[in-house]
Amino acid sequence: MNRLPTPAPVVTPTTQAFWDATSEGRFMLQHCVACDAVVWFPRNHCPECFSPELSTFDCSGHGTVYSYTVIRKVANAYKEATPFVVAYVELKEGPRIMTNIVDCAPEDVSVGMAVTLVFHDTGAGNALYRFRPTSQ
Amino acid sequence: MQPRGTEPMSIRGAAYVAGIYEHPGRDLPTHTIWDIHTEVAMGALADAGLSMGDVDALFCDGTAGFGVLTLCDHFGIRPKYVDSTETGGSSYLAHVGHAAAAIAAGKCSVALITLAGKPRTGSPPVQWAQGPESGFESVWGMAGAPHSYALAAQRHMYEFGTTSAQLAEIKVAASTHAQYNSNAFLKNVVTVDEVLNSPLVADPLHRLDCCVVTDGGGALVVVSPEIAKKLGKTQAKVLGHGEAVKHTNNGRIDLTYTGAVWSGPLAFEEAGVSVADIDYASIYDSFTITVLQTIEDLGFCEKGKGGEFVMDGALIAPFGRLPFNTDGGGLSNNHPSNRGGITKVIEAVRQLRGEAHPAVQVPDCQIALAHGTGGSLGSRHGSVTLILGQHDA
Ligand SMILES: [Zn+2]
Numbered sequence: 159m160n161r162l163p164t165p166a167p168v169v170t171p172t173t174q175a176f177w178d179a180t181s182e183g184r185f186m187l188q189h190c191v192a193c194d195a196v197v198w199f200p201r202n203h204c205p206e207c208f209s210p211e212l213s214t215f216d217c218s219g220h221g222t223v224y225s226y227t228v229i230r231k232v233a234n235a236y237k238e239a240t241p242f243v244v245a246y247v248e249l250k251e252g253p254r255i256m257t258n259i260v261d262c263a264p265e266d267v268s269v270g271m272a273v274t275l276v277f278h279d280t281g282a283g284n285a286l287y288r289f290r291p292t293s294q
Numbered sequence: 295m296q297p298r299g300t301e302p303m304s305i306r307g308a309a310y311v312a313g314i315y316e317h318p319g320r321d322l323p324t325h326t327i328w329d330i331h332t333e334v335a336m337g338a339l340a341d342a343g344l345s346m347g348d349v350d351a352l353f354c355d356g357t358a359g360f361g362v363l364t365l366c367d368h369f370g371i372r373p374k375y376v377d378s379t380e381t382g383g384s385s386y387l388a389h390v391g392h393a394a395a396a397i398a399a400g401k402c403s404v405a406l407i408t409l410a411g412k413p414r415t416g417s418p419p420v421q422w423a424q425g426p427e428s429g430f431e432s433v434w435g436m437a438g439a440p441h442s443y444a445l446a447a448q449r450h451m452y453e454f455g456t457t458s459a460q461l462a463e464i465k466v467a468a469s470t471h472a473q474y475n476s477n478a479f480l481k482n483v484v485t486v487d488e489v490l491n492s493p494l495v496a497d498p499l500h501r502l503d504c505c506v507v508t509d510g511g512g513a514l515v516v517v518s519p520e521i522a523k524k525l526g527k528t529q530a531k532v533l534g535h536g537e538a539v540k541h542t543n544n545g546r547i548d549l550t551y552t553g554a555v556w557s558g559p560l561a562f563e564e565a566g567v568s569v570a571d572i573d574y575a576s577i578y579d580s581f582t583i584t585v586l587q588t589i590e591d592l593g594f595c596e597k598g599k600g601g602e603f604v605m606d607g608a609l610i611a612p613f614g615r616l617p618f619n620t621d622g623g624g625l626s627n628n629h630p631s632n633r634g635g636i637t638k639v640i641e642a643v644r645q646l647r648g649e650a651h652p653a654v655q656v657p658d659c660q661i662a663l664a665h666g667t668g669g670s671l672g673s674r675h676g677s678v679t680l681i682l683g684q685h686d687a
Contacts, residue, residue, distance in 0.1 A: 197545075229496050
């Protein structure tokens with residue numbers, strides 16, 4: 159069950175491919191051909207070595223909570239959804255990405271907990287990537 | 295052999311903070327931000343014994359209209375050196391460092407730095423152009439600095455066992471100082487329990503872990519040694535400056551430290567002093583966690599031991615191990631324009647001049663540190679460290 163709003167993200171020519179893939183349930187990461195780095199967030203260059211040669215691959219969808227906060231009060235589109243959880247999830251592939259933790263009471267979230275990727279359709283041709291606790 | 299004229303340059307002793315002014319207002323419904331810029335400029339120039347006609351360099355942040363273009367027009371001046379460096383709340387400490395470097399290079403001799411803002415009663419927040427990360431950070435419901443800093447606090451607690459009660463000690467110390475400041479927005483002394491019992495804003499941060507929201511501003515006048523000598527009053531000597539930008543580092547963001555790990559050593563090296571030499575510190579206090587991490591990162595204690603360090607009144611002036619933010623800081627006194635950098639420098643200069651409130655004046659304060667943190671610990675921020683000394687330091 160998803161009770162959070164699903165605002166459509168800002169999509170730019172640089173990030174179009176990433177967001178298009180979310181509509182198919184894929185979370186795409188970039189890989190630097192020159193230095194082997196995994197790149198996050200999507201760019202047209204590698205921020206490690208500044209090479210423009212990047213390939214893409216699909217992320218496993220598994221990660222752990224690196225840090226989180228429970229937002230108690232907010233004046234934006236999430237106003238009716240408080241309290242809700244914003245977190246940095248560390249993907250198995252390395253990058254720590256900002257996201258929400260869903261399908262879980264805020265008080266049950268903890269640093270280090272295993273989480274799995276889910277997608278929530280925005281209605282704008284893409285989906286928001288969020289994470290729920292990994293089923294035992 | 296280096297060619298002539300390319301010896302490494304230092305700003306140590308190249309400039310003096312000759313004028314300071316903190317606007318006494320905290321609610322300014324009938325002022326425009328331009329009125330505030332005018333009043334703080336007049337105040338700091340009068341404090342220095344100079345006039346607007348003496349100003350040959352102007353510094354402001356990126357929120358003042360079209361920056362220096364707007365302010366030069368507004369003040370009616372034609373400076374020969376301008377700088378609108380924008381690193382959030384740390385901008386004004388960067389401005390002091392840049393002004394000192396410009397003075398050392400002979401580009402100018404009287405630099406005016408002003409800040410003004412009205413988050414309580416006025417202008418809507420500045421709308422920044424969207425960064426390349428925007429699509430990946432703006433859709434999760436984060437709406438303000440507390441949410442971002444809470445992420446840093448949570449991770450620090452996880453890695454080092456830092457507690458909310460330890461963070462609360464920082465607010466207690468700030469409020470203890472604020473009771474002596476008649477202009478402070480919050481003059482009440484609070485207890486650890488009062489902080490812990492204030493509502494959670496973004497776990498683990500409570501309302502009293504957050505700074506105040508105030509209208510107002512401040513100004514600084516930075517001058518060359520020649521001008522300082524002519525003015526002949528007690529001034530603060532610029533000894534060292536360091537600045538750094540810390541960001542998400544290609545998905546490897548580490549929320550347990552700040553850019554002070556880089557700006558601090560640069561400033562200490564230039565000043566030729568160590569942490570043991572610091573008599574007083576103005577530490578940026580947008581949130582209690584900002585102070586805790588900064589104290590560790592500047593080397594006042596070991597990484598992860600900040601919680602222990604702030605216990606038992608270590609930050610309380612005049613006799614704590616590290617007297618800090620004796621004006622009450624951003625947590626209790628003033629955080630004009632949601633930016634606490636200029637007030638950090640102002641209180642450090644008051645301490646060096648012996649002009650802090652007698653109840654919190656550090657005896658014979660010879661060396662002071664001021665540190666600014668602008669932006670967000672949870673994503674990207676600017677860190678600037680400034681070390682100042684008494685006139686003959
Ligand atoms: Zn690379």
